[in-house]
Amino acid sequence: MITPVLLCGGSGTRLWPLSRKSYPKQFTQLMEDQSLFQGAALRMAGDGFSAPMIVTGNDFRFIVTEQLAAVEIAPRAVLIEPEGRNTAPAVLAAALALAATDPEGLMLVAPSDHVIPDAAAFRAAVQAAVPRAEAGDLVTFGISPTRPETGYGYLELAAGADAGAETPQPLARFVEKPDAARAAQMIAAGNFLWNAGIFLFSAKALIAAFEAHAADVLAPVAEAVGDAQTDLGFTRLSPVAWDQVPDISIDYAVMEKASNLAVMPFSAGWSDLGGWDAVWQETGPDGRGNVSTGHATAIDCDGTLLRSEDPGVELVGIGLKDIITVAMPDAVLVADVSRAQDVKKAVEALKAKGAKQATHFPKDHRPWGWFESLVIGERFQVKRIHVHPGAALSLQSHHHRSEHWIVVEGTAKVTVGDEVKLVSENQSVYIPLGAVHRMENPGKVPMVLIEVQTGSYLGEDDIIRYEDIYARS
Known part of the structure; x- marks a missing residue:
């Protein structure tokens, strides 16, 4: 059985004003009737999967259990981080918790705020990667790129690997987010995949990787897990030990240093919904490139996203071109599509002026x-x-x-x-x-x-x- 591990922190500032620190994007209904978090949990449920393990923050613990209950999923455990320390400590804490009862057990680690429309294809890719994970490899999932994206990290396949294969392939290296020219070169080369931040490995193999490459992370995380306290069914990691944990991603901590790596190509569709331009693309624009959701109406517009999240606010766009407009009861965003990645600057500006809309949901x-x-x-x-x-x-x-x-x-x-x-x-x-x-x-x-x-x-x-x-x- 595979234990899903859902990482459920982060603030999602690039999807402000719908996503805010007090209620980030993974809990919102961006695409469907379910939240992104619920969609992720359902995607990793059913045959071959055990109950999920959730790693989240104190402020979200009841939201997590409430949303899981709404889709009839009971978590195996909910680990509460005293504060966010990036992905390496979070994933390691889950591995140590799993290893306490099943060190050989496989864990499928995934962010809880991504969209994968074809859940069946994703589960098939996971099953195809199981033999390599059981053999002790650290398997990462690489997305077949559809454009020269500068907002993602990349995975370079080893010589002779097949980017379209349906089995794990040898991985040469991780590549940082490129500039536009370098991204175009990598797409043309054909041997690069997007780094989705999704992993499959055994708890034992991951702990061994930390022992070899990131002992400074392993020691305090192991202490935080060992001294954890149970509180209303939640597992609170020790704040004293956690205070000594480095802030580091799992890529930097172990993945870029390990030799037992493999990458599972996946081409059935994926998005991290890292900006309103991605939401526009994934929602499915009409013939003129418009997306109107909620109480929104587009009149003679082109390439425009209009969303009203409040039934009391009717949003109407007239003659707009390449514009993003998102209306909430307490805040409205208007931006050029080309500046979608700059929305986080709005959050910074609002914080500077002391506006509660920067972080607090209505x-x-x-x-x-x-x-x-x-x-x-x-x-x-x-x-x-x-x-x-x-x-x-x-x-x-x-x-x-x-x-x-x-x-x-x-x-x-x-x-x-x-x-x-x-x-x-x-x-x-x-x-x-x-x-x-x-x-x-x-x-x-x-x-x-x-x-x-x-x-x-x-x-x-x-x-x-x-x-x-x-x-x-």
């Missing part, structure tokens, strides 16, 4: 559901709060605000002081300043309420928690 996701601010004034705020069936907010109080709750969908179980009562649709309850209170959804359907806050300070840090089923401080 919907603030919590383990119990989510909320969004509808109206904010100097001394009041109106929120919509969505609570999952069976979920509960913490037992808490506030120093600076009182709250009114109006249930608009479902039924809420509300605690205020010593009183506990059910509040149904069209009913409301008042939470006085300083009162200890809790909101729960005892039903089997989502519960939605409107919260009106009034007070001198309305920040999310004005919360004193007394009990919390999600073990938040």
